[in-house]
Amino acid sequence: MKSSKPFWQVVFTAGLFLSLLAFYQTIQQGNALGIAILCSKWVFLLGLYLLVAMGCGFALAKLRGEQGQRILSHLEVEAHPGITWRAAGPLALLASLGLFLFVKYRLLGGFIPQAGPSLWILWWFTLGASAAFKAGYRGSWAKLFAFVFLVQGVALTFLSYFSSVSTYPFSLGWSEASRYYYGSLVFAARIYGQRVPLSILHPTRYFLQSLPFVVDGLPIWAHRFWQALLWLGITSVTGILFVRRLRLGSRFLGVLVAMWFFLYLLQGAVYYHLQVMIWIVLLGVSVRHPGRSLAAVVLASIWAGMSRVNWFPMPAMLAVGLYLLEEPVSSKINFWRYMLKPAMWLVLGTLTALASQSLYIYWSGNGDNLSAFGSSFTSDLLWDRLWANPTFPLGVVPGILIVSAPMIAIFVYGLHGRLAAWHPIRLVGLGGMLAVLFAGGLVVSVKIGGGGDLHNMDAYMTLLGITGGYLFFDRAVLEKPTPVYVPSLLLGYFAMVVPVGFAILSLAFPKPVVFNQVAQDIQTIQGVVTQATSEGKEVLFINQRHLLADKTITGVPLVAEYELVTLNEMAMSNNQPYLDQFYSDLRNHRFGVIMVGGLFTDFQRSDYPFSAENNSWALRIARPLMCEYQIETPLSGGVAIMIPRESSICP
Numbered sequence: 001m002k003s004s005k006p007f008w009q010v011v012f013t014a015g016l017f018l019s020l021l022a023f024y025q026t027i028q029q030g031n032a033l034g035i036a037i038l039c040s041k042w043v044f045l046l047g048l049y050l051l052v053a054m055g056c057g058f059a060l061a062k063l064r065g066e067q068g069q070r071i072l073s074h075l076e077v078e079a080h081p082g083i084t085w086r087a088a089g090p091l092a093l094l095a096s097l098g099l100f101l102f103v104k105y106r107l108l109g110g111f112i113p114q115a116g117p118s119l120w121i122l123w124w125f126t127l128g129a130s131a132a133f134k135a136g137y138r139g140s141w142a143k144l145f146a147f148v149f150l151v152q153g154v155a156l157t158f159l160s161y162f163s164s165v166s167t168y169p170f171s172l173g174w175s176e177a178s179r180y181y182y183g184s185l186v187f188a189a190r191i192y193g194q195r196v197p198l199s200i201l202h203p204t205r206y207f208l209q210s211l212p213f214v215v216d217g218l219p220i221w222a223h224r225f226w227q228a229l230l231w232l233g234i235t236s237v238t239g240i241l242f243v244r245r246l247r248l249g250s251r252f253l254g255v256l257v258a259m260w261f262f263l264y265l266l267q268g269a270v271y272y273h274l275q276v277m278i279w280i281v282l283l284g285v286s287v288r289h290p291g292r293s294l295a296a297v298v299l300a301s302i303w304a305g306m307s308r309v310n311w312f313p314m315p316a317m318l319a320v321g322l323y324l325l326e327e328p329v330s331s332k333i334n335f336w337r338y339m340l341k342p343a344m345w346l347v348l349g350t351l352t353a354l355a356s357q358s359l360y361i362y363w364s365g366n367g368d369n370l371s372a373f374g375s376s377f378t379s380d381l382l383w384d385r386l387w388a389n390p391t392f393p394l395g396v397v398p399g400i401l402i403v404s405a406p407m408i409a410i411f412v413y414g415l416h417g418r419l420a421a422w423h424p425i426r427l428v429g430l431g432g433m434l435a436v437l438f439a440g441g442l443v444v445s446v447k448i449g450g451g452g453d454l455h456n457m458d459a460y461m462t463l464l465g466i467t468g469g470y471l472f473f474d475r476a477v478l479e480k481p482t483p484v485y486v487p488s489l490l491l492g493y494f495a496m497v498v499p500v501g502f503a504i505l506s507l508a509f510p511k512p513v514v515f516n517q518v519a520q521d522i523q524t525i526q527g528v529v530t531q532a533t534s535e536g537k538e539v540l541f542i543n544q545r546h547l548l549a550d551k552t553i554t555g556v557p558l559v560a561e562y563e564l565v566t567l568n569e570m571a572m573s574n575n576q577p578y579l580d581q582f583y584s585d586l587r588n589h590r591f592g593v594i595m596v597g598g599l600f601t602d603f604q605r606s607d608y609p610f611s612a613e614n615n616s617w618a619l620r621i622a623r624p625l626m627c628e629y630q631i632e633t634p635l636s637g638g639v640a641i642m643i644p645r646e647s648s649i650c651p
Contacts, residue, residue: 004072004141006489007142007145008063008075009063009490010142011127012056012059012060012063013060013490014497015053015056015123016060018116018120019049019050019052019056023050023053024116025114025115025116026046026117027046029113033111049120059071077131077134078135079136079138086137088133088135089132092128092132092133093129095129096126096128100121104118113505115501115504119504122500123149126148130145133147133148139252142489146492147252147255147256149496149500150259150263153259153263153496153500153503154262154263156503156504157506160503160507161231161232162228163508163509165224166221166513167220168220168518168637169518169522170521170637171544171546171597171637172513175564175565175568177220177543177544177545178545178563178564179227180209180227180549181545181546181549181563182198182201183206183207183208183210183213184210184549185197185199185206185210186206187210187213191213191548193557194560195365196365197364198364198365200364200366200372200375200566200569201569202271202273202307204273204274204303205272205273205307208272208273209227217551220546220552234275235270236258238275238278238279239257239259242282242466243258243261246473260495260499261469263503264495264499265462267461267502267503268454268455268458269454269455270455271455271458273307274458276300277307277315277318278318278462280300280303281296281297281322284296285297285318285322290341293319293341296315297315297316297345297348297349297352298349298352300349301352301356302352303356304349305352305357306356309357310459311459312349312350312353313346314437314462315353317433317459317463319349320429320433321430321433323341324426324430325467325475325476326475326476328423328426328478328479330479335425338425339425357373369578371575371577371578372575375573378574378575379447379449379572379573380612381448382446382451382612384606385451386445386451389451390607390608391609391611392452392453396446396454396456397442400438400454400457400460400461403454403498405498406494407467407468409491409494410471410472411468414472415471417483418478420480421479421480421482422478430467437459438457441457441458444456445457448572448612448616449568452609472487473487513637514636517635517636518636521635521636521639524633524635525553525635526553529553529593530556532556532593537591537592538590538591539557539559539593540562540595541558541595542562542567542594542596542597543563562582564597568616568617571617571619571620571621582621586627586629587648593643594629594641594642594643596639596640597639597640598622599622599625599631600617600618601618601622601623603615603618603619623650627648628644628650630644630645
């Protein structure tokens, strides 16, 4: 039987670090709230953190001394037969999860929302649940603890996504319900009785979100449920495919790695429609099947061309990354022949993505609006988003460095003493691609409208995680034999703690919505648009168009222009031809009724979240709109019915 000493050393080391981190962040929170924490009820938390930290330090010292073996024998738990003992583990896991949520949200009341205190609580609850598993199942402390810890991280993620499934008919956020409208455009001829140009932004996302519209008139909760399934289901499959690629040889270990990769991808997060490319590459690229590999790169690049500009080269780069990890240079006749295949993939993949985008522009019906597809290149760059700021308190650079830290540590550990077994071009290739994707992700993150999280670092994170997995499990094929490699338990747990911490931070329950007025508001909207339509007037839904898609509002022809998301993108990129047409339609009172939300016209200071986006909307959309139209009926959910003014109030 292997000694459990490394496990307990890691547990107590992590416990010591998390205790000190929780102590520091609790003081920070008290200062932010103006609480003299040493004179408040929260002082007991500080004492508890310090007490546990001292206990961990004492335990570490004892484990290194002569009494270490005796202590380990007391910490060992023997497995017992019987269904009762086997049931104890799952029940303890559920109890651990429930207690964590109770302590975090009820007992502490959200006083310490940071990752440190939350991870500290979850860490010790996990240890207790792991002991229950140890009593009913054979397995090492290290594996059972990892299993319980990751399961709780995954469960919290599922809870977070499914908590947004609501029957509330209006949008739950700025653009939440707009996503369902753009999905409906795939079936526009049937739903709206007319052909409508498809989305200029994230088309493949809306292809996937369109599937529920196969069934006519599904309620909005079904579309919210489907979106949650897309996030969770596609990311789960990506984790499974990555495990399949690694060939770990252990089903239990495979489950652990699949859960870890699931949480790792959602740190950013890597959007589900982009993961389709990861699927294709992981399934199709093979050093033994060049034809299949080329087909996979081309197919994934076609999808990339209809997804995001910064992902155009990503399928080829992923394929090259797998090639550099799995194919040693020594297996080829010469260096140039070795490099021919990845060079061909990069060129052909990027050209395929460009061609795919061009074909999509023509096919989607947006041929007369080419400038809209280049909005990313004309938008303002907000470099302060790289560091701690009101929009993203963590900051893009500190955030991505935290995500990268376990992988970088794994790289250093995996390459230590083994550099001679790698051909330099393989390391240069992997490092160069990671550097390019890192720099590119930073630039995309500072574009106005971005930088609120790490999702624009998605391409870098994907290649980083795959490379880290190969190095941690010693799955890279090297040029020469190397000393026996033993994965570091400390680094493995480090790689788990970070994504679970992000899962805790992203756990958010939507604010309760008031349904009392909703039915009356829907009746009001229906009455107004029915009257306007009967008078031959056009009705523009700037937002809430999903009400037309799911047949909540009926009998009104769709006006395809000026939907919230596209209108906001054109405002942020200052697309003057598009905006000039919008202003002209407002001045000419083209629309008899306008449904709109977000009618804020005041400028925000730079110390407000998304102040630049707010000010762009206020300057280029809300103020011109208020010049020519007035609010006729305010509704719940921040929605308003507007009608033309008798005369403009602006010069």
